[in-house]
Amino acid sequence: xxxxxxxxxxxxxxxxxxxxxxxxxxxxxxxxxxxxxxxxxxxxxxxxxxxxxxxxxxxxxxxxxxxxxxxxxxxxxxxxxxxxxxxxxxxxxxxxxxxxxxxxxxxxxxxxxxxxxxxxxxxxxxxxxxxxxxxxxxxxxxxxxxxxxxxxxxxxxxxxxxxxxxxxxxxxxxxxxxxxxxxxxxxxxxxxxxxxxxxxxxxxxxxxxxxxxxxxxxxxxxxxxxxxxxxxxxxxxxxxxxxxxxxxxxxxxxxxxxxxxxxxxxxxxxxxxxxxxx
Amino acid sequence: xxxxxxxxxxxxxxxxxxxxxxxxxxxxxxxxxxxxxxxxxxxxxxxxxxxxxxxxxxxxxxxxxxxxxxxxxxxxxxxxxxxxxxxxxxxxxxxxxxxxxxxxxxxxxxxxxxxxxxxxxxxxxxxxxxxxxxxxxxxxxxxxxxxxxxxxxxxxxxxxxxxxxxxxxxxxxxxxxxxxxxxxxxxxxxxxxxxxxxxxxxxxxxxxxxxxxxxxxxxxxxxxxxxxxxxxxxxxxxxxxxxxxxxxxxxxxxxxxxxxxxxxxxxxxxxxxxxxxxxxxxxxxxxxxxxxxxxxxxxxxxxxxxxxxxxxxxxxxxxxxxxxxxxxxxxxxxxxxxxxxxxxxxxxxxxxxxxxxxxxxxxxxxxxxxxxxxxxxxxxxxxxxxxxxxxxxx
Ligand code: HEM
Numbered sequence: 181x182x183x184x185x186x187x188x189x190x191x192x193x194x195x196x197x198x199x200x201x202x203x204x205x206x207x208x209x210x211x212x213x214x215x216x217x218x219x220x221x222x223x224x225x226x227x228x229x230x231x232x233x234x235x236x237x238x239x240x241x242x243x244x245x246x247x248x249x250x251x252x253x254x255x256x257x258x259x260x261x262x263x264x265x266x267x268x269x270x271x272x273x274x275x276x277x278x279x280x281x282x283x284x285x286x287x288x289x290x291x292x293x294x295x296x297x298x299x300x301x302x303x304x305x306x307x308x309x310x311x312x313x314x315x316x317x318x319x320x321x322x323x324x325x326x327x328x329x330x331x332x333x334x335x336x337x338x339x340x341x342x343x344x345x346x347x348x349x350x351x352x353x354x355x356x357x358x359x360x361x362x363x364x365x366x367x368x369x370x371x372x373x374x375x376x377x378x379x380x381x382x383x384x385x386x387x388x389x390x391x392x393x394x395x396x397x398x399x400x401x402x403x404x405x406x407x408x409x410x411x412x413x414x415x416x417x418x419x420x421x422x423x424x425x426x427x428x429x430x431x432x433x434x435x436x437x438x439x440x441x442x443x444x445x446x447x448x449x450x451x452x453x454x455x456x457x458x
Numbered sequence: 459x460x461x462x463x464x465x466x467x468x469x470x471x472x473x474x475x476x477x478x479x480x481x482x483x484x485x486x487x488x489x490x491x492x493x494x495x496x497x498x499x500x501x502x503x504x505x506x507x508x509x510x511x512x513x514x515x516x517x518x519x520x521x522x523x524x525x526x527x528x529x530x531x532x533x534x535x536x537x538x539x540x541x542x543x544x545x546x547x548x549x550x551x552x553x554x555x556x557x558x559x560x561x562x563x564x565x566x567x568x569x570x571x572x573x574x575x576x577x578x579x580x581x582x583x584x585x586x587x588x589x590x591x592x593x594x595x596x597x598x599x600x601x602x603x604x605x606x607x608x609x610x611x612x613x614x615x616x617x618x619x620x621x622x623x624x625x626x627x628x629x630x631x632x633x634x635x636x637x638x639x640x641x642x643x644x645x646x647x648x649x650x651x652x653x654x655x656x657x658x659x660x661x662x663x664x665x666x667x668x669x670x671x672x673x674x675x676x677x678x679x680x681x682x683x684x685x686x687x688x689x690x691x692x693x694x695x696x697x698x699x700x701x702x703x704x705x706x707x708x709x710x711x712x713x714x715x716x717x718x719x720x721x722x723x724x725x726x727x728x729x730x731x732x733x734x735x736x737x738x739x740x741x742x743x744x745x746x747x748x749x750x751x752x753x754x755x756x757x758x759x760x761x762x763x764x765x766x767x768x769x770x771x772x773x774x775x776x777x778x779x780x781x782x783x784x785x786x787x788x789x790x791x792x793x794x795x796x797x798x799x800x801x802x803x804x805x806x807x808x809x810x811x812x813x814x815x816x817x818x819x820x821x822x823x824x825x826x827x828x829x830x831x832x833x834x835x836x837x838x839x840x841x842x843x844x845x846x847x848x849x850x851x852x
Pocket of ligand 1: 491492493494495496498499502556559560563566568569573576577579580581582583584587654658661662665669670671672
């Protein structure tokens with residue numbers, strides 16, 4: 181019993197120390213992580229989010245296709261990749277699936293004023309002031325009609341992040357060359373291969389939803405992903421950063437099971453040897 | 459038994475077994491805290507084995523190190539993650555068992571005559587283990603690896619006259635760089651483990667010569683131990699030891715599989731970047747208390763540095779600070795109180811060491827550092843009091 185008392189003291193000291201250096205220290209260092217806002221409620225826009233897809237296509241060709249392609253509908257960008265990099269320091273995205281991953285209200289506000297929506301004053305795309313509120317709705321309707329549904333986490337991550345971020349452990353490389361990104365954003369965006377380990381998943385979700393909430397002043401633009409796409413991106417980053425989780429959890433049970441048997445056996449042996457010792 | 463006879467003629471194994479195991483006695487009144495020396499050796503063995511496997515894929519090159527650890531070992535090699543988790547958790551838990559082992563020695567007065575050599579060699583082992591952990595932590599070349607090495611090596615700059623040159627000499631460059639990584643690698647995998655083995659041998663030899671202390675701190679002769687007050691090392695003591703080891707391993711592998719983040723800090727999964735200082739720089743948990751003493755004297759860097767060095771080494775001088783003739787804390791009421799205050803203070807400093815050193819935390823760190831030293835400086839005084847009491851009682 182005296183030994184149990186010593187053990188109890190030991191356990192209490194270890195638990196207090198652990199509480200201090202893990203949960204408590206983290207709460208002090210990182211503060212509380214803000215909740216993601218999928219309504220993008222700071223964006224006030226009168227632009228429509230739906231309309232006539234056919235009109236939308238005409239508007240798209242006239243207003244967007246000089247920079248953006250739309251492979252799903254056979255539209256090539258008016259500008260080739262290298263020319264775009266030379267003028268913007270970043271590759272304009274192909275917009276085939278954009279309506280499937282972005283929130284439509286965000287998209288409407290973005291088309292009208294990209295700098296405000298992304299919270300990045302240097303964002304490369306100019307505001308499309310010439311489009312009326314209805315025009316924007318038509319374009320979004322068109323984009324929705326061509327977008328592929330049910331993209332998986334990897335596809336969304338490549339669409340949403342792949343122009344700037346590499347994921348080299350998955351052999352995915354940023355579309356825009358590093359030196360241009362540096363000129364555009366001030367630094368080369370970090371590789372995402374083990375980001376799922378480097379950051380808490382909760383933080384990642386908040387950060388992707390609104391980078392300024394995680395890293396005030398960062399040049400990463402707000403992307404306007406829907407809740408579903410954000411969660412899929414986070415799940416994908418988590419899975420590629422820790423590919424052996426299932427194997428680990430399973431092996432862990434076997435090892436601990438084995439050791440429980442060992443505890444039983446060694447305890448029985450100790451009892452036997454110590455029987456005559458008082 | 460033919461084979462045993464054959465061996466016995468050549469190596470005197472029967473005699474050896476008697477001297478080392480069946481007729482080596484330890485006191486009966488020792489508790490499971492006396493198992494921690496063996497636990498340290500178990501953890502050390504785990505470190506060596508897992509380390510050898512890591513060594514087969516690790517690349518000591520600042521351009522390759524991070525990927526060799528986080529991609530090759532963690533993702534591509536079959537069960538590579540298991541060896542990395544095991545090695546990282548074992549390194550961390552090593553310090554837990556070391557601290558318990560040392561606290562046991564302090565509480566029961568095991569550092570006192572005739573065990574000064576045991577204590578000093580033990581202390582050397584602690585310092586070597588700290589150096590091994592520090593050099594090893596740089597190897598994955600993550601952000602915290604890099605900045606912890608950068609911060610700690612910078613401390614040497616303050617040494618009068620030779621400081622700045624010494625820093626460059628240690629790093630092999632003006633900043634922590636490839637040259638630093640390769641030399642830390644050499645120290646971590648060859649030189650320091652070799653020294654650890656040598657000093658462990660001396661430590662164990664010394665323990666065998668003077669025998670184990672016990673809960674009451676009253677020395678027992680070999681005859682007393684043989685006749686009732688002791689138990690033979692084999693099989694009696696070891697029977698309990700195996701049980702303790704098994705229980706310990708459950709705890710250990712639970713951490714390896716399910717609770718490893720404390721030993722593999724998320725921030726270290728960001729590659730080292732010498733242009734980007736992290737917001738919070740802190741060492742691994744086992745150095746936090748000493749680190750907090752360094753920061754505790756926030757009003758003077760030089761004072762902080764002196765306090766830091768003193769805090770790391772002052773416990774080595776315990777045999778000469780505490781001269782009370784009574785050994786065990788069980789029979790020293792004053793000492794017992796001081797001891798538990800010291801333990802609480804150590805945990806307190808450890809927790810503060812990870813928090814930002816501002817406002818109230820800075821002052822608490824200062825107070826905690828003073829309490830830390832107060833323990834050691836109170837020892838000569840309470841030794842005097844206890845001596846007086848003993849003389850008076852006679
Ligand atoms: C690699 C590191 C070490 C190893 C492998 C080691 C191993 C051992 C072993 C096997 C024993 C005998 C069993 C026991 O009493 O637990 C022992 C005893 C002892 N060790 Fe260590 N030890 C290490 C580090 C230290 C350190 C850092 C200290 C203190 C600064 C220390 C101080 C002592 C003392 C005082 C004893 C005698 C305890 C007694 O008889 O009451 N050792 N050590």
